[in-house]
Amino acid sequence: MKELTEKELINKAEAYCSSVERCPSDMEMKLKGWGASPEVTAAVMSHLFKEKYLDTIRFCRAYVRDKYRFNQWGRVKIAQSLRIKGLSSDEINAGLEEIDEDEYCGILNRLLTQKQKSIKASSDYERDTKLIRFAVGRGFTVQEVMRFIKSDIQL
Structure with a gap:
């Protein structure tokens, strides 16, 4: 594979960033994969930030x-x-801060309601423990989950 010039790398990186929002660390890895030296990578990254391809x-x-x-x-x-x-x-x-609190709570409520239908538990305590473990694995806090379990919203 031939070595790409800085201008070619900039064009390629701009095209890559134009399709989807990209993370700076992912873009740096991509540039390294394209064979860019650390100096060229820094120059291309600087250009991408300056031109708002990366934010x-x-x-x-x-x-x-x-x-x-x-x-x-x-x-x-x-x-x-x-x-x-x-x-x-x-x-x-x-x-x-982008998270809409009502939508977020609705998602958690739907997840718990769906999961509760598939749980086999011999007691409420066992059911609640399984629901908590499931939701925490999905990235919700125990406090958020307990709020729904205690209120028994549609569970």
Whole structure:
């Protein structure tokens, strides 16, 4: 494979970032995969930020919206996933502000209602324990789950 020039890498990176919101750390890995040297990678990344192809806050907001709406993840799992991508706490918190509280509670309620139908438990305590374990695995906090279990909303 021939080595790409900085201009070719910029064009390729711009096209890559234009299709979907990209995380800066993912973009750096992609550039390394394309054979860019550390100096060229830094120059291309600087260009992408300057021209607004990359924006960490915008990425966080889009990521949070997608994960809680489509994957039905809780705040904890979303924040952990963003931390793994190397984003700062401020950026993560800005993204988590995108969560619509009513929609978030509705998602948790639907998840618990669906899961409760498939749980086989000999007591309410065992059922509640299984529901908590399930929801915590999805990234919801124990407090959020307990709020629904205690109120027995449609459970």
